[in-house]
Amino acid sequence: MSKQPRSPMQPIICEEGDLPRFKKNAIVLRLSKTPQVAIHELMALPADTFPREDWEQLFQLLGYPVHNYRSLAYVREETADAADRIAAVFTRSKK
DSSP states (O other): OOOOOOOOOOOEEOOTTSOOEEOOOHHHHHHHTSTTSOHHHHHTSOGGGSOHHHHHHHHHHTTOBHHHHTTSTTOOHHHHHHHHHHHHHHHHHHO
């Protein structure tokens, strides 16, 4: 079986006066606000319902704050570490 390529890390942005967060995907954000697709219903599903990588990317596409990303049960430590390293560039530049 061939190894599947990893999903790309969603860009991290930092708007003035805000903490670093993943750049929102307008389509995914719109879908998350429609009655037919309720994020809280998806989150109630067992974590193994979808590949972990897809869960990680979903929260990135929703624009989840990087500082809370690690707390999600769906996120692997290595993915959270990578996001923290990228976000640290923003926090260092604010000092």
